[in-house]
Amino acid sequence: MRAFTGEGEVATYIPELRRAAPDALGCALYTKNGICIGFGDKERMFTLQSVSKVVALALAVMDSGEDEVFGKVGMEPTGGPFYSMARLELMNRSKPLNPMINAGALTVTSMIGGRTATDKLERLLRFVRELTGNEQLTYDRAVAASELETADHNRALAYFLKGEGVINSDVEPLLDVYTKQCALSMTCCDLARIGFVFGHEGRSPETGEQIVPVPVARMVKTFMVTCGMYNESGELAIKAGIPAKSGVSGAILGSVPDGMGIGIYSPPLNEKGNSLAGVELLKRLSRHFHLSIF
Numbered sequence: 001m002r003a004f005t006g007e008g009e010v011a012t013y014i015p016e017l018r019r020a021a022p023d024a025l026g027c028a029l030y031t032k033n034g035i036c037i038g039f040g041d042k043e044r045m046f047t048l049q050s051v052s053k054v055v056a057l058a059l060a061v062m063d064s065g066e067d068e069v070f071g072k073v074g075m076e077p078t079g080g081p082f083y084s085m086a087r088l089e090l091m092n093r094s095k096p097l098n099p100m101i102n103a104g105a106l107t108v109t110s111m112i113g114g115r116t117a118t119d120k121l122e123r124l125l126r127f128v129r130e131l132t133g134n135e136q137l138t139y140d141r142a143v144a145a146s147e148l149e150t151a152d153h154n155r156a157l158a159y160f161l162k163g164e165g166v167i168n169s170d171v172e173p174l175l176d177v178y179t180k181q182c183a184l185s186m187t188c189c190d191l192a193r194i195g196f197v198f199g200h201e202g203r204s205p206e207t208g209e210q211i212v213p214v215p216v217a218r219m220v221k222t223f224m225v226t227c228g229m230y231n232e233s234g235e236l237a238i239k240a241g242i243p244a245k246s247g248v249s250g251a252i253l254g255s256v257p258d259g260m261g262i263g264i265y266s267p268p269l270n271e272k273g274n275s276l277a278g279v280e281l282l283k284r285l286s287r288h289f290h291l292s293i294f
């Protein structure tokens with residue numbers, strides 16, 4: 001599959017992401033017996049970017065409750081780009097359409113439990129360490145700082161939403177948490193384990209402990225199907241049929257219900273903003289192992 005890495009473009013709007021190796025391709029499959037099988041650049045660390053939106057969503061619903069979260073953010077897909085502001089002003093009550101676009105994700109992050117930005121970040125790190133089983137996991141400081149410096153679109157979205165009363169916290173500390181959330185750094189195998197936990201009703205593969213409540217794990221997978229791959233979600237549902245979430249770093253999280261967790265990393269993106277080789281790989285994995293849920 002590495003031949004596909006020559007075709008896309010590495011994201012550059014977050015300056016630090018430019019440094020990614022354009023020919024990198026890694027994949028890990030976390031399987032039923034707790035074994036993680038890795039291929040290619042499986043040891044390479046990368047940041048989650050928008051893949052973190054599913055993690056933050058699960059945590060915000062666990063901390064603030066479904067009614068609070070979906071009182072402020074909708075559940076409908078959008079064909080628009082992830083940074084879009086256009087619909088906010090056109091819609092009633094300025095409710096972001098879903099938690100996978102930036103307006104929705106910023107609102108969701110504001111509902112993670114904790115009084116201060118440091119508390120929220122600690123809470124998020126504890127949760128991701130549980131999901132991955134990796135106690136060392138942290139965020140990439142250089143990527144977080146690089147995004148914070150250039151986050152003017154997200155800053156604009158957050159101030160607008162604060163003005164509308166959708167976001168209630170201060171914008172700068174919120175952006176600080178959000179950019180560190182997007183900069184959470186891991187390997188394909190860490191990512192695949194997150195997919196496995198969501199795929200197995202939120203339970204730890206080792207202890208069976210409930211890390212995420214069953215309805216929350218189900219809801220997260222449903223959002224991955226309807227809006228996880230932006231305006232490629234429909235096509236991917238048909239061609240792969242695996243709940244999946246992408247990020248501009250080139251990361252893709254896949255979560256097969258009662259099946260494997262998938263972590264893919266390849267930085268060059270297709271014109272929809274999803275990892276080009278990653279999407280191809282996901283389709284082939286699905287065909288080969290008959291993974292479609294439909």
Ligand code: DON
Nearest residue numbers: 049050082182246247248273
């Ligand atoms: O907020 C942003 O713009 C980035 N931290 C994440 C965007 C992203 O990954 C969109 N996904 N494909």
